[in-house]
Amino acid sequence: MxxxxxxxxxxxxxxxxxxxxxxxxxxxxxxxxxxxxxxxxxxxxxxNIRWNVFAKGFHHQKDHPKKEVCLSFDDGPTNVTPKILDLLDRYDAKACFFCIGEQMEKYPEIAQDIIERGHIIGNHTYSHTRKMGFLSSKSLAREIDACNIIANDITGLNLNLFRPPFGIINPKTKSALDKTGHLVIGWNLRTYDAILNDKSKIVNRIKRKLKPGDVILLHDNKDQTPIILEQLLLHLKSNGYRAIRPDQLFKINAYN
Ligand SMILES: [Zn+2]
CATH class of the missing domain: 1.10.287 (Helix Hairpins)
Structure with missing residues (x-):
């Protein structure tokens, strides 16, 4: 019903x-x-995006047989993103950046660089407005479409993956996604890099919970994220983990 x-x-x-x-x-x-x-x-x-109540999404790969995880960065691109790209290169890691349309307008060359360095971009709406949970399905679809148009202008790619701002998936989001056709990518491991300041606490929490097939949520609009990321990448390397993109983990298309 x-x-x-x-x-x-x-x-x-x-x-x-x-x-x-x-x-x-x-x-x-x-x-x-x-x-x-x-x-x-x-x-x-x-x-609670992982409950899949209103729309099914990809949040982690259960019982993944290989030591592989996904790193995902929300809310960029910003002037922090190049530091993250350099770190990912240094550790031979690949990631997904869920970009905000307005931010891609501000930093088109960084959005382009994300693609050129072998990572992927996902849709994180045009404005990331705080009113996201109250928007009509029409307005939400417009937000998603506008983000895709900007990404396409910059990269020539048509984004197929969507991460809802604030993780909100309500019936209106579901109806907007029915129109736009995007696939939802959530996460199962939050780093809390956007709200906590204690970097060692954040890193230790990830280390404790980490397992194959995890999708890790980070933000490339926070100054502390590169510091957290470097420790995380070191941990992944010393424990034999590889950071791959969600399209590789879930065997889905990042673009269409
Ligand atoms: Zn966000």
């Missing part, structure tokens, strides 16, 4: 029960609690 119809009937049910309780003098607090908890439940399932 379509979410919109299901959602409509859930609200009709809640209102009907509330009216019944009101007319018959029954306690209204259980239905009030349900009316509050239901939106909380919807927000929870929309922001």
């Amino acid at each position: 379509k979410f919109r119809i299901l959602n409509f009937f859930i609200w009709i049910f809640l209102i009907a029960v509330a009216m019944y309780c009101g007319v018959n003098g029954l306690a209204l607090w259980p239905i009030a609690a349900a009316a509050i908890m239901y939106p909380v439940f919807l927000i929870t399932i929309s922001t």
Whole structure:
């Protein structure tokens, strides 16, 4: 059943029960609690990308037989990205950069460099607006299309992979993706490089959790990310791991 119809009937049910309780003098607090908890439940399932509730995505390769992981960088390109590209070259690692359209407009030569050095670019919307969770499916599709157009102008490639800003996948995202046809790439290992400042804590956490087939989320708009990345790359190298791109790990097309 379509979410919109299901959602409509859930609200009709809640209102009907509330009216019944009101007319018959029954306690209204259980239905009030349900009316509050239901939106909380919807927000929870929309922001946990790995649960695949509204749209299926690629988040990690379970039981991957080789010591391979994916490094992914969100929110660039920025002036931090060249440092990351140099590090990846030094350790012979490949990665995916989920670029914001506005950032590619600012740094077209860096976007081009990402491709020339053997990495791939994915779509991370045009503006990465904080209102992303409230956009209509039409506006979301426009955001995704606009990012693709800029990437195509710069690189000549048509991006096929999409990472939702803030990891939000709600019914509107699903409907936008039905129109644009992008594949969702999530992650299963967050580094928290965008919110935590303790670099050794971040690196130790990744080292503890790391396993073959992981998709690691980093950000190339944070000054501390190159420092974290170098320690991570050293760890991967000394433990026999190889960093590959998500199109290689999941055997999907990065472009179409
Ligand atoms: Zn982002």
